[in-house]
Amino acid sequence: MPDRVTLHQLQHGEAPVPRRLLASWQRSEEYGVPQDTVEPVFTGTDDLGSFFFECGNEVLVELHRTLANEPVSMMLTDSDGVVLSRLSGDHSLLQALDDVHLAPGFAYSEREVGTNGLGLALADRAPTLVRADQHYALNLCTFTCAAVPVLDPTSGRLEGSVNLTTWSRSSSELLLALARSAASNTMALMLARSTGRRPRQTPRGQVFRVEVPRLEPGSGTVHELSDSWNAGVAQAERAMASGHIVAAIGEPGAGRSTLLAQAARHTYPRDRILSASAPAPTDVQTWLGLWTPELGKDHTAVIVRDVDMLPTWVAEQLRDLVMRSGGTTAVPFAVTAERFEDIPTALAGLVDTVIPVAPLRDRPDDVLPLAAHIARRARGRDVVISPPASRALQNYGWPGNVDQLSRVVSHSASRTDVIDVAGLPPEVLAGSSRHLSRIETFERGEIVRVLSSYGAPTMADAARELGMSRATLYRKISQYGIHLPREG
Incomplete structure (x- = not known):
């Protein structure tokens, strides 16, 4: 040897x-x-x-x-x-x-x-x-x-x-x-074998961006949100004001980086917010090269998204870039990850404050304010969301969180002045049910659509339009866990 x-x-x-x-x-x-x-x-x-x-x-x-x-x-x-x-x-x-x-x-x-x-x-x-x-x-x-x-x-x-x-x-x-x-x-x-879901990809054009002082980057300002969301923003503000490094933890798309960005904008109103996401493997060296000139500028705050996706050696170099030799941060610094235990050790040791961000399904009161905001941003003016569509949006489980809500509402708002159940995709109309086949999902969506429409004031009318007996309709409502009240 x-x-x-x-x-x-x-x-x-x-x-x-x-x-x-x-x-x-x-x-x-x-x-x-x-x-x-x-x-x-x-x-x-x-x-x-x-x-x-x-x-x-x-x-x-x-x-x-x-x-x-x-x-x-x-x-x-x-x-x-x-x-x-x-x-x-x-x-x-x-x-x-x-x-x-x-x-x-x-x-x-x-x-x-x-x-x-x-x-x-x-x-x-x-x-x-x-x-x-x-x-x-x-x-x-x-x-x-x-x-x-x-x-x-x-x-x-x-x-x-x-x-x-x-x-x-x-x-x-x-x-x-x-x-x-x-x-x-x-x-x-x-x-x-993953039922046709699309793979997660690093968003091109948004891997590294600088936000000048203005409203919260990428989110606008929505103040009418749930107490849990506002409490998280307030906690992040207090931590940042004390010079702490903050980690927002939760499911992808739940609003982790938005929470940190809102807190950073309130805490450092004059600062630029440098926001970066984990790069693709082929972009790592370029990504690291972008940091040095930006970190040397005054009034800069840094948010790094998805640090649990970073290779260990990249996390170590990032730590060295944001920390001074005396052990203090060179700039205000915050990170996001799905789980704290997945944050590379080099960065996990820097975190002072951990803020859990609840998924959207656990914040049903946030769905409609966010939907209205997303629709307004997509159309440039207020867009009406009908009561049946509002109920369908609130009853859906949103496995893709705010990102999924944004895609659904933006698509609907770009096609109509009034978002109604007819403009929502079948999976949203299928509510929070799980393990439904495609046929079952379509059937449940049709039942929700008919029961939510203004043209079916009675169960008899709804059953007739759906081509089934009232007994079958009641059984399907129970089977699919449908809880939408009818319009009288």
Whole structure:
């Protein structure tokens, strides 16, 4: 085996290694990971019923059939680096992996065992190959590992990784390509089975923008909102006024960045608000390059959206850009994420105040004021929303939160002067019901439309228009959980 590469050699350029690997070694040292051995934590495999595991395992089983006689171990891990499954036809390789606990149920994150293929792939959210003595722990140097992160194609959330491990003496030229292919096939299978939902994409043209002092960026001003929303804005204002770093936590589209922007505009009325979202992997270097000149300007506040989507090394560079050497922030700084525990450690340690932002389904009193505001913005003037349409909007669960409400109302307002149930999509008319087939969704929507219309004052009239008996209509109303009052 070649001589052991040391951290000193890596830091001083004496070993030809990628910058990402050097950063990982430095983090491993800071975590206090021992170099002589690995002692991963056994947590068990709790995610074997997940959608990701179902699709990923199917892909790896098929790959295993073609590589059954090769000295390669194929694994799935969750987003925390816990090994969920392992396949290999090489018994000596399996025994060696058991010796270092690279086995189902054990956590192999970078924080647990130092630099390794799957740990670094998850930390940086990038395809990774770690060869032989590039591993931080000595007893992993007999292996070469290739790992590729897997993102949920509909939400963009990190689900886990595909990891292929072989002996360090074996050729690794195709290992990363195979791991890429398996991860890609897993995401494609997840998308194909995800009932036609579209994958989350980074919004082009809105990844990085500067808002000059004016009304809240991207939102306008809506003051007639629920007490929970206004309390969140007030809490963020107080924290910002005290110089605290704030994290708004909640579902995508719930208004996390809008809440922070409103609070920042009230707290720093003269400041520019620099608002950035996590970039696509190909845009990372350009994205980081935009920060330096902007952060040097006076009266600037910063909001970074979706920091849970940032690779670890990007989060570390961002931290270094916004923090002074004395440990204070160079500018007012706030972030958003879906869950606090998914914020990279480099940024999570800076957060002083965490503000939960409730999803729109838990803020029904906000639906109509927001809908009126969105319609006014789309048409440039007030737009009437009929009582039946208002009830349908309030009764819907809005899984896409305010973003979905904005799309629905903007589309309707662009076509008519009065938003009525006829202009709303079937899924909104289907209310908060779950697990309906397309036919059931359409049927429920038709019942809601007819019951909400002014032309069906009685149940008999509604049943006649729908082509069913009154008894059947009453049964359908109960079955679909319809609670809309009729217009008398």
